[in-house]
Amino acid sequence: MYRIRLHGRGGQGIKTAGRILGEALFLEKYEVQDAPRYGAERRGAPIFSYVRAGKKPINERGIILHPGLVVVADETLIEIPAAGVFQGIAENTVFFICSNESSDFWRKRLGIDSQIITLSQSEEYDTALDFHYNSSVCVGAAGRLLGVISKESLKQAIEEELSVFEKTVIEKNIEISLKAYDELSSYEGIVKRGVGISADSYRRLNWVEPPFEGADISAPAIYDSGTSELALTGLWRTLRPVVNKELCALCWHLCGSFCPDSAIYLDEDGAPQIDYEHCKGCLICVMQCPRRAISVEAEHKKTKEAKGA
Amino acid sequence: MKRKLLTGNAAAAWGARLANVDYVPAFPITPQTEIIETLAGWFDEGALKGRFVTLDSEHSMVTAAASAAVTGVRVFSATSSQGLLYASEMLYAVSGYRVPWVLVNVSRGLSSPVTLEADHNDIFALRDSGFLQLHASTCQEALDMVLMAYQIAEDVRVRLPVIVNIDGFYLSFTREPVEIPDENKAREFIGEFDAHNISFRANVPLSHASAVLQGSIYSYFRYEHHLAAIQAISVFNESAEKFEKMFNRSYALIESYMADGADYVFIMIGSFATKAKEAVDMLREAGSLTGLLRLRMFRPFPEEEMKKLLKGKKAAAVIDQNLAPGKGGVIYTETAAALCNEKEAPFLISYIGGLGGRDITAEEFYEIEKEMRKAAETKKPPMARLLFSEAELEAVRKLQGIAGVEKKNEQRKN
């Protein structure tokens, strides 16, 4: 069966992308199982969805541990181990990354042997809203890489899954998806159907009986304060605020007061500093600064610069 | 020690008093109300020092109880039936807080249809809530088990809340002689409340019972809870040993009444088990080798003890005063699971009796003994049976007549 895992962030259309692929495969007469994986509703947090498709009814369940195709809609997730982009990959796992960088760039960067294919959106994007169209690119690309979805089925699936949206939105999605589909013609069908785990030769397990531990150890208690700082919510960000020291009037930290996440602090000079490890990029500070001293930059550009690409 | 005639409710209240509880959040419900009224009176007159407060519902009451226990005080509360079920979300939730406290349930049948009489559907509905369960058979046990419950709950190996069950009406409103232990000895038995790691204090931050979003971590917490519940078996035995030394009353996990050397045993829980003792005495007089096994602890289920006591018996009749629709008796099911891989296990026969307070008569015990004999001889145990007579069915028909059941059905046909 085909085992496809799609990675993105909450709010980027990853759940819908999974369903479009699922629907398209279903239209191609495959038995399908698709589902998203996320906790509570949170924009920006890494999520994934998955699709299984085969000729027989699917009995496998749950997250896909051994994907044949991994689709990454937001390349910044690759830096986040918790996003699990590389979980369970094998030599023949095919990667599709929606990125302006080339396949070679990623192969070198990731140091893996798997086949990596990239495509980007042709237009430069500056607002988070355009990230939805990354999912559209992914849908088209995945469709072609699988090699068993016709253009017509893909189009129909998009119409079906996006039926609640306006016509113009649906048409734009179809346009972007089919463009990606066309661009990857040379890679048609490189994703092969995978087999299940062999009962003859599987990795032996190491079951352990958890030892009894008194409540002093085993109660669900956190005996510390502020441990949430270990969670780097800065990784949710697709846009970042940047303080322009020249323009900043060192007012009474209006930006810091409005920051919901305590991600703006004052340094020894009383100047606002942004804690990029935790800033989620909501940009309230940008909008509220009376001097317009805070500007916006796209995160993936920053990442590129930082890595000296 | 003074010996007085006390109702089960009064005995339970005495248990809380002797345990020197700090806090009693309450909510009234039949047939438990006398317990909280008694305690409220003691707080008012200063016999107990702390707080008594009535909450807006049992759900709130259990929340207040557990939160106070998390903060670090000794807590007692009581409820029944519908109230226990209304609180059920919180009963499950707060057992996972891993803090000790004691809740007395005065068991009463569940709606629908609504009733005030006793049975065990309420208490068994919460058997998987994570609370430990002790079941009293006499008013003396009502008091004693509350004391033992505190000791077991607060033991560092357990740290779980306990429900002590006493039957509505048959214990709650029935007076029996009860020896009230000396206050100081009771204090000595239980000791001072020690909050260990979990308490709320300024400058000692604690984020408790936070969300867990991963299966493996959740599994760990839940499994450790289970292991702690299992620890209560040995902790109970230690507590019983200490109790016997101090108060001269002996309590085993499972009371074995004439079961040693018996071929046939009744298996029961709660106050109606004493009726079985009476039946056993008469059956023995008539030459039958019959005994009784009565569970004092239901959670954790004393599996090893049960297997040991049933080994070599020819037949055992489980008399459940509860009924799980679509399955049958709860004690029967759990006992069967304990026995399923055992060699020399007896035939297990299921009886449902005493629902909604319905009596179980001496004759019924004798009939059950006959069926146990037959099962052993023919090697064919009978199907599960509801204890119910022809006369009772006739009575139902009469009532249906008055309720116009036939009339209604005729109307529908026309």
Next chain:
Amino acid sequence: MKRKMSKEKIKKMRDIPFERLLASGTAMCAGCGALEALHQIYDILGKNTVFVNAAGCMTLLSVYPFTPFRGSWLYTSMASAPAAAQGIRDALDILIEKKRIKPKDNMQVVVLAGDGSSYGMGLSAASAAIERNLDFIYICYDNEGYGNTGQQYSDATPHAARTSTSKSLTGFQYYKKDIFAIWAAHKPAYAATIIGSDPLDLAKKVEKAKNMKGAKLILALSPCPTGWTFHSNETVKIGKLAVETGIWPLKEYADGKIVHTKIPRERKPVEEYLKIQGRFKHLFEPQRNDKLIAEIQNEVDKYWGHYNH
């Protein structure tokens, strides 16, 4: 007779503490209006607090082993947080009375509940707590719907709002429950409405509540980017408009009197507030629904007319 000296220290913006006590790294959405109010509140209430959570968006503030709190936190249930507050308050009082802890170990008990709990199933426990004059602070973050489950309508949802369970062209058919009036009818020690977009008003009120005994409500309108459908950077802008249009009156109840702390001199038309939120888009597109907009405006006019402003 000597006038009692005010314990309140916060008078100007610069008096507002900026401790950033609530740690970053929590899983709230970027731009969360509730978190914005909470982080301001926490700086004033401080770490000698036990926050008791009712199920809602803020459940995920602490996910084991992460917690943003410098003081304490207890997760309870959706309906019974005020009952937990009772248990904790009583237990602390008992421990102090019995000299098992020192008075300096005492803490303030604070309920943290969303509108779902506060306007609905939590009302029974809250009502009983006020009636017992429980000494606690009750913070309700009101994002006008059941947010954590995907923004279904609650008793706090305003008239005509679109939610996931009121998707027709006319939106939510009922009106927002007046929870402030319900609390005031109980004659609590204090009740106040606040909003994160007005930090000084918020700070004064929270400080007042902190210094008082008895049952105290702090009701925070919490603009919700995810649930109300607007870009995360507009949280404060929308908050300000809520006040400027008169939709969210900033007021206090104390000693039997209701006093407005901010009176918009010339109220902006409600339209300005409505049209920038996706949940009211249907009032403007595909065509204007003048009837509904007028209904909303009338409700606001009626309110302020009653208060003669």
